[in-house]
Amino acid sequence: MDEEKPQPLTFDVLPLSPDVRAAVDALGYVEPTPVQVAVFGPAAAGKSVVVQARTGTGKTAAFGMPLIDRIVARHLHKPQALVLTPTRELALQVTREIEALAKTRGTRVACIYGGASMGKQVDALAAGAQIVVGTPGRVLDHIRRGTFDTSHVKTLVLDEADEMLSMGFAKELHAIADSLPRDRQGMLFSATLPPDILRLAETRLRDPEFITLSGDAIGALEVRHFVYVVPSGDKRQALLRVIEVEDPESAIVFCNTKDETERLAELLQSRGYDAAWLNGDLEQNERERIMQRTREGKLRFLVATDVAARGIDISHLTHVINADLPETPEQYVHRTGRTGRAGKTGTAISLIGPKDVGNLYLLRLTYKIRPIEKQLPSATEVRTREEADLVTMFAEAYASRPVHPEDLSLARRLLTHASADAIIAGLLRDHLGARKEDPKAAAAEARRAKNPPAIEPPPPLPAVTAQPLPSARREARGEARAERPGRPVAASERPGRPPKKVSSYTSWEPPIEKDDDAPILPGFTVTGGASSETPDEPEPVTIPIRKAGPAPSPRGAPARSDAETEEPGFTRIFLNVGRRDGARAQDLQQLLTDHAGIARHDTGRIRIRDRVTFVSVRQDDLSKAILALGGRVIGGRTVIAEPAKSKQSA
Numbered sequence: 195m196d197e198e199k200p201q202p203l204t205f206d207v208l209p210l211s212p213d214v215r216a217a218v219d220a221l222g223y224v225e226p227t228p229v230q231v232a233v234f235g236p237a238a239a240g241k242s243v244v245v246q247a248r249t250g251t252g253k254t255a256a257f258g259m260p261l262i263d264r265i266v267a268r269h270l271h272k273p274q275a276l277v278l279t280p281t282r283e284l285a286l287q288v289t290r291e292i293e294a295l296a297k298t299r300g301t302r303v304a305c306i307y308g309g310a311s312m313g314k315q316v317d318a319l320a321a322g323a324q325i326v327v328g329t330p331g332r333v334l335d336h337i338r339r340g341t342f343d344t345s346h347v348k349t350l351v352l353d354e355a356d357e358m359l360s361m362g363f364a365k366e367l368h369a370i371a372d373s374l375p376r377d378r379q380g381m382l383f384s385a386t387l388p389p390d391i392l393r394l395a396e397t398r399l400r401d402p403e404f405i406t407l408s409g410d411a412i413g414a415l416e417v418r419h420f421v422y423v424v425p426s427g428d429k430r431q432a433l434l435r436v437i438e439v440e441d442p443e444s445a446i447v448f449c450n451t452k453d454e455t456e457r458l459a460e461l462l463q464s465r466g467y468d469a470a471w472l473n474g475d476l477e478q479n480e481r482e483r484i485m486q487r488t489r490e491g492k493l494r495f496l497v498a499t500d501v502a503a504r505g506i507d508i509s510h511l512t513h514v515i516n517a518d519l520p521e522t523p524e525q526y527v528h529r530t531g532r533t534g535r536a537g538k539t540g541t542a543i544s545l546i547g548p549k550d551v552g553n554l555y556l557l558r559l560t561y562k563i564r565p566i567e568k569q570l571p572s573a574t575e576v577r578t579r580e581e582a583d584l585v586t587m588f589a590e591a592y593a594s595r596p597v598h599p600e601d602l603s604l605a606r607r608l609l610t611h612a613s614a615d616a617i618i619a620g621l622l623r624d625h626l627g628a629r630k631e632d633p634k635a636a637a638a639e640a641r642r643a644k645n646p647p648a649i650e651p652p653p654p655l656p657a658v659t660a661q662p663l664p665s666a667r668r669e670a671r672g673e674a675r676a677e678r679p680g681r682p683v684a685a686s687e688r689p690g691r692p693p694k695k696v697s698s699y700t701s702w703e704p705p706i707e708k709d710d711d712a713p714i715l716p717g718f719t720v721t722g723g724a725s726s727e728t729p730d731e732p733e734p735v736t737i738p739i740r741k742a743g744p745a746p747s748p749r750g751a752p753a754r755s756d757a758e759t760e761e762p763g764f765t766r767i768f769l770n771v772g773r774r775d776g777a778r779a780q781d782l783q784q785l786l787t788d789h790a791g792i793a794r795h796d797t798g799r800i801r802i803r804d805r806v807t808f809v810s811v812r813q814d815d816l817s818k819a820i821l822a823l824g825g826r827v828i829g830g831r832t833v834i835a836e837p838a839k840s841k842q843s844a
Contacts, residue, residue, distance in 0.1 A: 208234050213298040214263045218255075221294055227252035230259065232405050233381075238264040242380040242402040244395045246387050248531045251407065253383050254291045257351050261325060262296045265349050265379070271302070271322030272346040278330055278370070280357040281504045282307040283485075288353060289327045301325060306342075308332045309478055316341045330358065330366035331713065337373050347374050355384040356391055356524060357504060362713045364390070364832040365825050371398050372770070372834075385531055386524045397831060417534035419565035421544045421554065430461055432570055433517055433545055437462075438638075439571040439579050440543065442513035444646035447497045448529050450518040458517060459497040466642040469495035472502040491648035500525055508532065510646055516544035519553055523560040583638050590640075764798045765816055766838035769807040771828045777807050782823065790815065790822035808838055 202225050205218055229247045236243050237260035247253055257277070266274045277292075279285045289305040296303060304323035306315045308331055319326070319342055326333070326342070336342035350371065352358065358367060380399035384391050387406075395402050424432045433447075447462075449455045452473040459471035470484045470493055481502075487493040488508060496508075500520070511533045520526045526544075534540025544565065546554055558564050571579075608614055771777045779800040786792040786809075798810025811819045816837065824835035 203231065207231060208259070209238075210259065211263050211299075214259065214295065217295050217298045218259070220297070223255070227256070229253055229405075229407050230256045232407060233257065234260055236403050236405075237261075237379075237381060240265075240379050242382075242399040243405055244382045244384070244387070244391075244399065244402045245405045245407070246384060247405075247407040248385050248527070253353065254288050255295065257353075257381050257383070258288075258292045258295045261349065261351075262292070262299055262301050266301055266324045268299065268301070270346065271324065272343060273304075273319065273323055273326045274346055275325045275349040275351065276333070276344070276347050276370075276374070277325065277327040277351040277353060278333065278358065278367070279327065279353045280329070280361055280363065282309065282329055284354065284504075285327050285329055292325060292327065296325075303327065306332050306336060319343075330363045330370060334366050334370055337370065344373050345375065347378060349379045349381065350374060351381045351383070352394075353383050355382050355394065356386050356388060357528065359390050359394070360524070361501070361504065364394075365834065366713055367394070368398070368770075368832050369834060385527050388524055393831075417530055417540045417542050419530070419542045419544075419563055420568050421546050421565040422568050422570055424545050424547050424570065426547075429517070429545060429547070430458060433458070433515070434461065434465065435571045435576065436543065436545070437467075437515070439575050440513070440541075441579070441641065442515070442541070443494075443644075444508075444511055445495055445513035445515050446503060446508070446511060446529075446532060447495055447515045447517050448503070448520070449497060449499060450521070452499060454518070455497045455499055455502075459495070462495050462497070466639050467495055468493050468643075468645055469497060472496055472498040474499065474501055476502070489648065491646050494645045500529070503529075503532075511540065512646075513541045513543060516542070519544050519546050519550040521553060523553075523557045523563075526557055526563075527561060580638065583641050587640060761798055761810070763813055764810050765813050766798075767809045767811060767816070767819055767823065767835055768838040769809065769823060770805075770834040771831050772803050772805040772807050774804055775828050775831055777802050777828050781828075782807070782809060785822050785826060786811070786819055788822075790818040792819060792822075 205215060205223065205226055208226060208231070210218065229245060229251050233243060233245060233256040237257060245253070245256070247256075261275050277285075277288055279288055285305055285307045289303055292301075293303050302321070302323045303325045304315065304318035304327070306319070306326060306328035308329060315332075315336070319336065328336075333342065337344060352367070358364075377400070380395075380402065382391070382395055382399060382402070422432065422436055447458060449458060452475055455471040455473045459469045462469035470487065472481065472484060476484075484493065484496070488496060496503075497517075514530050514533045516526070516529060520529060530540075530542040533542065542565070544550075544554075554565075608617060611617065769777070769782075779802060782800055783794055783797060786797060787794070792811060792815050796812055796815065798812075799808075800810070801808045809819070809823065820835045820837075823833055826833045
C-alpha cells in the first residue's frame with residue numbers, strides 16, 4: 195500500500211492573531227518556511243535564539259511575525275525592538291517586509307541608516323517608532339546623541355550577524371548591546387556559525403536556544419556547485435569560454451580585488467554583454483543607478499567584490515560565478531547563497547588554479563560542499579554552442595512567419611529522404627553564404643545581447659511611520675506647548691531649565707556621500723578573511739584566557755570611573771574587560787608598546803579588576819593608546835577603550 199504524501203504546512207500551524215494572519219495572506223504567503231516554523235514558538239515565548247539558516251529562507255518574516263504578533267506592545271509608543279543589519283540595502287528590505295506584516299496592526303517602524311536625512315530619522319524615532327531597523331553605525335550615532343531611547347528595547351535582532359562581524363562591526367555591536375536593558379531577548383541569525391559568532395552568542399545572549407536549519411548542507415540547498423580547473427594561462431579568457439558555453443541568464447561575478455572587477459566588466463562589455471562593475475570606489479548614486487538597471491532587467495552580469503555586494507538582494511539570479519575563489523568557506527557560502535533562493539534552482543561556478551586547492555579542500559571539510567569538477571570547454575563544446583546559436587537564430591526568425599501548407603508538406607517529405615542531411619546542409623550554405631556578415635558571429639551577438647526579465651516591483655507599502663503623536667512631534671522639534679488656562683506647568687518648562695536639545699539634530703544633515711556601511715569606531719578588526727577593501731587598521735590580537743574561577747552574577751553595568759587618584763600628567767583609560775576575561779597587565783603593556791610606541795616607563799599603573807580594567811598613560815598619549823587597545827579581542831570579547839570618568843562626574 196502506497197504511503198500517503200505528507201500534506202504541505204500552512205500558516206495554520208502558527209498561532210498568529212487574526213490581523214497578523216490577514217497581513218500574511220495579503221502578502222501571498224501560502225506555506226511557512228522551516229525557519230519560520232522553528233523560530234516562532236521560542237521567539238514568541240521570549241527566549242533568545244541563535245538561528246543558522248542560509249539567505250533567502252524567509253528569515254525576515256521568521257523574526258518579524260513574533261515581533262509584531264507577540265513582542266511589541268501596541269499601547270507603548272517607544273522603541274521596543276531593534277533589528278541590526280550589515281548594510282542600508284538590507285535594512286530597507288527588512289523594513290519593507292516588517293511594514294507589510296504590520297500593515298493591519300499599525301505597528302510603527304523606523305529605518306535608520308547612514309547617508310540619509312538625520313532629521314527625518316529623529317522625527318521618526320520621536321514619533322513613537324516601536325520597531326527600529328538600522329545599520330550599526332547610524333544606530334550607535336543616534337544612541338550617543340540621545341535621539342534613540344533604548345530603555346524600553348526588550349528584543350535585539352542581529353540579521354546576517356556573520357556579515358556584520360566580517361565587516362568589522364564587532365565594536366559597534368558590543369557598544370549597542372551595552373546600551374540596552376540587560377534582561378532583553380536576543381535573536382541572532384547567521385548563515386554560518388564561526389567561532390566569533392558563537393562567542394558573540396555566549397557573551398551577549400541570555401541562555402540562547404540553537405536552531406540549525408542548514409547544517410552540513412548549508413549553501414548547497416537547491417544550488418548546483420561546479421568548479422573549472424584553470425591550470426595556467428589567462429584566467430579571464432577561461433572565464434569567457436565558460437560563460438559562452440554555460441550561457442547564464444543572469445549572474446553575479448565575484449572578484450577578490452576592485453581592479454579586477456573593472457577589468458572583467460569591461461571585457462564582458464567588449465564581447466557584447468550588458469555588464470557593470472560594483473566596488474567600494476563607486477559613489478552611492480552610481481551604485482543605486484546600477485542596481486536600478488539590474489532590477490529593470492537591463493543588466494545581465496554584475497561584477498562585484500564581496501564588500502560591494504553585501505546587502506544586495508537580486509531574487510532572479512540564476513548563477514553565481516567566482517572568477518576568484520574566496521579566501522574562506524564562509525565567504526563562499528555567502529556568495530553562493532545569492533542564487534537558488536526561495537525554492538529556485540541555482541548554479542554556482544568557480545574558477546580555481548593551483549593555489550586554490552587548499553581553500554577548496556577546506557570548503558569540503560567545513561561545510562561538506564563538494565563541487566563537481568569540470569574541464570574548461572573544449573573546441574567541440576565551443577562549436578556546439580555556435581551551432582546552437584544558429585539554430586536559435588533560425589527558430590526566432592521563422593517562428594512568427596506564416597508557413598505555406600505546400601512548403602510544410604515538402605519539408606516533411608524532405609526529412610524522410612535518405613540524403614536529407616546533405617540537402618539541408620546545401621540549403622543552409624546557400625542561405626548563409628548570401629549574408630554579408632559572419633552568421634556565427636551574428637547569432638552569438640544576438641544571444642549575448644539577451645538580458646534577464648525585469649523584477650516585478652513590490653506593491654506599494656504604507657509610509658515608514660504613521661503620523662507622529664502630537665506631544666512627541668512638539669518635543670522632537672523643540673516647540674513650546676501652547677499655554678492653556680489652568681494647565682500645570684511641566685518641570686521641563688519651568689524657568690531656568692534648559693530646553694531639550696533634540697531640535698538641534700533635526701536640521702543636521704550628513705555629508706552627501708558619507709554613510710555608515712563601514713565601522714565608525716577606531717580599532718575595529720575584520721574576521722573571516724582579508725578583504726581588498728578593508729581599511730588599514732591594527733591586526734587583530736587575541737590575548738589568551740587564563741583559567742579563573744566562576745564570574746559573579748552581574749548586578750549592573752561596570753563602573754567606568756576610578757576612585758583612586760592619578761599622578762600629575764597622567765590620565766586613565768577604561769576597558770570593558772577584566773580578570774575574568776583573562777586580561778593581563780603584561781599583555782596590555784605589549785599592545786601599548788607594539789601599536790602605540792608607549793614604553794613601560796611612560797605607562798602608569800594598570801589596575802585589573804574582575805570585570806573592568808583601568809590603564810594609566812600620559813595625557814599626551816591618550817589618543818594613540820585608545821587606538822592601540824580598542825578593538826582587540828580578549829577572552830572572546832571585543833575591547834572598548836575610552837577615557838575613564840572622574841569620580842566627580844561618575
